[in-house]
Amino acid sequence: MTTETAALREKVSPRRRRFFSRQDKITLGFFIGIPTFLHLALVWLPAIGTILLSFTYWTGIRVEDIKFAGVANYENIFFNTPIFWDALRVNVVWILWFFFIATPLGVLLAYQIDREIRGHKFYQSAYFLPVVLSLAVTGIIWNFLLRPDGFVNGLLGLPISEAVSFFGDDRYNIWVIMIMASWRHIGYIMLLYLAGLKAIDASLREAATIDGATEWQTFRKVVFPAMRPVNIIVIVITIIESLRAFDMVYIIYGGRGGLPILGVLVFENIAGEGASMKGAAYAVILFVLSIVPIITYLQQQFREDVS
């Protein structure tokens, strides 16, 4: 392990310096310097910048015009912007839907496909196919089913003038869009879970079956607890994806109106002419909501490293 010289400790113990030539040090500096610089400059510093800007008034044009606003932007959002609460409600419904419907379906599919039922290879591909499509393409594909002269309205036998407006009608749009989102999400969860299941010792399950456990008991008492790390990641992904939802709603409504969700609300307030730091405050709220899942994820992934 002597060769695993710590570059920091190196300065303290000159004895080890012979392992690093001057050239090596420069190489190492470049190796971590360039990526770290880029990452900090384009991710972390801007993130901090947005957090600071959310406490200011600014139109986003001249840096000299930035004025301190305190929590005015947040006050404005919480007390004077009813659409924020609408959007938050939609995001919460979205999370609940993913959590109780889409994710369990993905897990169920993974569990059955893992048992290698006939045609499992085909099913795996079929369910995973939507995951590789971009959300823009997904939006167009589903529009084909749901537009006034589309498949579903045709099936219902409605003429165009009486057709159900699945995206325009508030009674339907959230459900329709969540089904579209689930179309991708279920395949993704299935794949993650499938990989986890493959790693589980098969003898565990055999033992449970020999002991006379039913399938449901085997899953609940044996497989599910053994999948703890994957379960945590699946939950985190479910929440993060629900909060990140943007593309699909944007592509359907063209960034104006439609179903209010936080991702689009931020976009409306930061891009284009209407730029104000209220948008920054929205982005910070979105960030605050994602902190818990992000930390949970990091804890799960770096458990061994830290201890």
Next chain:
Amino acid sequence: MTTNIKVPEFPKRKKKLYAQDIKDRFISAFIAIFAIVWVFPIVWTLWSSLRPYKEIRAGGVFSPPQELGFFNYEDAIGRMELPTYFANTALITLPAVFLTLLFGSLMAFVVTRYSFKLNVAMLLLFTAGNMLPPQLVFIPVFKLYLILGDLVGDRRFLYDNHWGVVLIHVAFQMGFATFVLSSYMKTIPKEISESAMVDGASVFTHYWRVMLPLLRPPLASLAVLMTTWIYNDFFWALVLMSTDSKRPITSALGRLQGEFVTDYNLLAAGAMIAAIPTLIVFFVMRKQFVGGLTLGSTKG
């Protein structure tokens, strides 16, 4: 004694297996039907893209087809300028994937092979950065691109330029690549590195000649995964570019949807064409794709 216990249990067990068999068939049928429902939207769009829109206008969605062919595809390529948008996509995706893998492997190499006190902290920072909502960084990045553009005397130096989009992708995805590659590198025996260093290999040789060849499998998986993600990205090209003819195909589809709303089947052909590269990646390199996703499993 033992036979006495086993005998009455035998028929009961058989019955149970039989019940399981019926249940299995039921589940298989359910999964099969569900799978058909799953691919149906794609098949339907494909079917519609082969028909002229005016037929549907005239006879409804279920009218029997009179004309079938690839005319919508020919039209889409010509009228939607799809080749231009594909070229734009390539200009963004290829350098972004290459730089992400390069920087990710450099970071992972240093972090796992040369122990710093800051190693875990750096990895944490990179991985967390990858998970931040893109909206959180947008305003300052946008401003920064404009300021840098003014500094070099060309407003379109990074803003409205494919290099600007490349850089932001690299900065974000690097975190994921570093995380995946470093967890892979931890499984490579340290002795390999030690013997390289004992032999007097420089840091660069150690990276280039010793580690990089060993990293081929995760690099292949990551390349496939990153290509799909960056190809499918919608947000960055939308907000960091203002000239429409410079946008990649995924972002361009949004505008085309508004423009070609009167000929929806043409749009279907456009969407199908836009999906082809990812479908090829999916069918040809599915193993790498799945491998990459499950190596780190953050997002999709």
